[in-house]
Amino acid sequence: MTVENLQDTLPGNAEIVVVDDGSTDKSADFLARRRGRVRLFRSDGRGVAQSRVFGASHAKGEVILFADAHLGLDAGWWQPMLEQLENPKVGAVAPAITRLPATKVVGYGITFTGPKMEVRWLRRKPKAPVAVPILPGCCLAMRRDVFESTGGGWDPGLLHRGNVDNEFSVRLWLLGFQLMIVPDVLVRHRFRSVSPFPVGWPQYIHNRLRLAFVHFKPARLAAVVSSLRTYSGFGEALGLLVDSDITARRRQISAQRKRNDDWYFERFRLNW
Secondary structure, eight states: OHHHHHHHHSOTTOOEEEEEESOSSOTTGGGGGOOSSEEEEEESSOOHHHHHHHHHHTOOOSEEEEEOSSEEOOTTTTHHHHHHHTSTTEEEEEEEEEESSOOSOEEOOEEEOSTTOOEEEOOSOOSSOEEOSBOOTTEEEEEHHHHHHTTSSSOTTOOSSSSHHHHHHHHHHHTTOEEEEEEEEEEEEOOOSSOSSOOOHHHHHHHHHHHHHHHSOHHHHHHHHHHHTTSTTHHHHHHHHHTTTHHHHHHHHHHHOSSOHHHHHHHTTOOO
C-alpha cells in the first residue's frame, strides 16, 4: 500500500527504492517482479540507519526522501517540503505525523525529556514551518549534497534500531544546519505497540550512549551515563561502544561541527 501510495502521489520523474532488510515473511517479494521506477534491493539485517544509507546509495535524485514501510500520504504532500529545502541553511525537513488510521493526535517534531535520552512528541501545532530538535525519520527529506556532506546521513555505527533519528538530528544541528517541520503536511504512520522483529536492548542503549559520547561535553555525558547505568544491558552496551570507532568518531565530528551541545541545549531550552 505504501509503494502504491508513493507512486500515486510523487511526481512522475521520482524513483522509488525499497530496501528489504532481511525480512522472512516474503512481504517484499512482489516488488522483485515489478518493472519501472520501483526498484527492490535486499540486505541482510543492517538495521535502520545502515539500511537508509544503503538505499540512498542506489538513488539518483538530488533530493532523497526516507520513508518507513507503513505510510499514508495525500496528493501534493511533498511540495511544501521541497520548498523548505530550497533554503541552503535547511538540512532536512519532515511533515507532521499522526497514526495510521489517522487520529486527532499529531506530532510536530520530537524533543528530549532528560539524560535518559528518552523523547516525546511536540503536540502544539505551529502556524508556519518551524525548527525542531529532532525530526521523525519515518518520513524525512534532505538534499543529496547535505546527505553526502554529513557523512551519508545516518551514523553507520548505530546498531539495529532505536534512537537513530535522534543522533542524526543532533549532528545536523551541530554541523550548522536547520531541521524543519512543515505543520500543514500531515503524514499517517503505522505505529506498533510491539516490534514485529527482535530488538536487542543492549544495542538500543548503545545507540543512546553513542550519541552522548560523540556529541556531548564531559559533564552532560556523565549525566547520561549515570542515568542509563541501571538499565538492563548497560554493561553489554558499554562494551559494544568500547569496541567501536567511538574515539575516532568523536574526534571527526568535533573537528567538523560549527556549534556545540551547549548551543543546542540553549536553542531548545533543554536543561540537563
